Amino acid sequence: MSLDPKIAARLKRDADGLVAAIAQQYDTGEVLMLAWMNDEALHRTLTTGRATYWSRSRAELWVKGDTSGHVQHVKAVALDCDGDAVLLKVDQVDGACHTGDRTCFDADQLEIPLG
Amino acid sequence: MSLDPKIAARLKRDADGLVAAIAQQYDTGEVLMLAWMNDEALHRTLTTGRATYWSRSRAELWVKGDTSGHVQHVKAVALDCDGDAVLLKVDQVDGACHTGDRTCFDADQLEIPLG
Secondary structure: OOOOHHHHOOOOOOOOOOEEEEEEEOOOOOEEEEEEEOHHHHHHHHHHOEOEEEEOOOOEEEEOOOOOOOOEEEEEEEEOOOOOEEEEEEEEOOOOOOOOOOOOOOOEEEOOOOO | OOOOHHHHOOOOOOOOOOEEEEEEEOOOOOEEEEEEEOHHHHHHHHHHOEOEEEEOOOOEEEEOOOOOOOOEEEEEEEEOOOOOEEEEEEEEOOOOOOOOOOOOOOOEEEOOOOO
């Protein structure tokens, strides 16, 4: 079993064979994290309903929450217009970030002088 | 004028010197698009309040909306926990997508057999 060829044909992978994956909490709209997927990670995400990524640092498939318990239950997946990014709408158990924060974007707000 | 060294030191750029940039509509929470920034694009985004990206296909800085009119007014910018992605909260004029859609994720919803 591998990724549906009709989906695979629409992906525009980077030099490492990856597309970017944005995880968003389905009901609140919080952007939780950005991670990466190869074809197998996307296939498993679509067929198991559990967000599964490719860890670039560990060079292995990573089922979100398998070690932390901070599972992402997938509600919807959309591919973007040029095929290099997917948007996952998920139900995040506890925090998405390895720091314990709810999202990976909680800790480091940049100042906008004209904002 | 270039990017604040304190911010530059926190970025984890890819082999092309880029970080991923997620644009989200600040009030509705819609994820609009994924694009890319080099240091100069982030600097201009923070200092002008207009979302500015690096176009990988055209290999040039791209002030969103300069040709289309579909400007993104930046409300907030956050860096993620490992420094390879930024989340922009913006006010998007009209549609974010070059196709005319509101977001780049509107057109291609993938089926989730177990969803």
